[in-house]
């Protein structure tokens with residue numbers, strides 16, 4: 542029976558929870574806000590299935606054997622607003638267009654009406670709007686894997702998109718390949734804590750004395766390639782953007798203070814991709830394709846399987862895309878595991894004792910003085926970045 546003694550060995554993918562026919566496993570939230578399986582031994586029949594579907598045991602982050610994938614620079618072709626509203630170049634919408642054309646169903650991550658990030662499904666373009674934009678919080682899979690299995694058995698064409706560990710969880714849960722399943726994994730360097738996100742929303746609502754109705758995690762007003770600042774929308778029609786309070790979530794995300802422990806030993810930061818296709822930001826796109834560096838953003842699309850290759854022939858009808866040199870295009874985040882913040886444990890100790898504002902003030906670079914420090918650091922790092930890019 543599944544027993545998580547080391548938290549870095551569980552991504553919270555929910556495969557074990559989903560496979561248990563006795564409903565003996567619950568996904569229980571720990572004090573950092575991440576979900577882990579817990580077994581009710583009175584219901585467990587010790588069939589061992591939960592251990593068998595856990596993807597962690599079968600993935601080895603020391604495995605460096607891989608084929609260089611086919612890589613494309615791309616952006617959505619059919620609608621400029623969709624391209625702009627997407628986190629990168631809108632490659633995801635081009636994939637969903639292809640699925641809906643074949644009467645399929647799309648599974649992805651959305652904010653629910655309580656602004657909690659969870660996976661759900663959509664049967665048409667309008668419903669799929671909720672998946673657009675990267676929600677920089679770990680998404681809860683809930684019962685999606687079970688629903689996907691039922692859909693696949695009914696012969697429905699299904700697209701599942703998620704972080705690589707979620708895609709791995711689904712594939713291992715299904716235990717056999719399905720021709721009618723297409724999977725897309727994101728280039729993902731880590732997922733932050735849903736608990737801290739909840740506290741962040743509460744902090745903002747209390748301070749502004751307004752209800753948040755939507756958060757855009759990656760607003761492109763300042764340009765897609767600029768520091769990603771969320772925009773927070775309130776129920777009175779106002780919003781905040783590019784001020785300390787709205788930037789705070791991006792700072793928490795990029796600080797790596799509140800990241801799921803398994804992200805720091807990620808088995809998926811390599812070229813053995815879980816998805817038939819991989820999508821992410823094409824940082825540095827201007828080096829190979831100067832025409833793609835526009836404020837709306839560019840997607841990197843990797844083709845990882847024959848199924849992905851076949852599907853991409855049609856998907857590319859919805860994209861402006863160019864073949865890229867994959868070696869140059871691959872970002873560090875795809876190849877290296879994200880290191881934890883050096884003060885991660887102190888942060889969590891203080892988190893239990895201090896207010897949200899005090900603890901974030903203590904550990905994050907907030908305010909004007911720190912803004913200057915950050916800028917100075919960036920300038921000082923410039924020569925190293927130049928040397929790195931020349932070496933690449």
Ligand SMILES: Cc1cc2nc3c(=O)[nH]c(=O)nc-3n(C[C@H](O)[C@H](O)[C@H](O)COP(=O)(O)OP(=O)(O)OC[C@H]3O[C@@H](n4cnc5c(N)ncnc54)[C@H](O)[C@@H]3O)c2cc1C
Nearest residue numbers: 627628629630631632633649650673674676702730821822
């Ligand atoms: C936590 C996180 C970290 C990321 N880190 C990187 C990175 O380091 N480098 C990089 O190049 N790209 C990263 N990405 C991916 C990138 O931000 C875009 O999501 C991706 O390029 C797709 O953008 P798009 O324009 O094609 O489509 P969009 O329409 O913006 O697509 C959004 C897609 O992301 C999925 N999604 C959104 N939030 C989540 C979530 N919390 N969990 C699972 N799936 C989610 C949706 O289901 C949908 O498939 C990250 C995404 C997330 C969610």
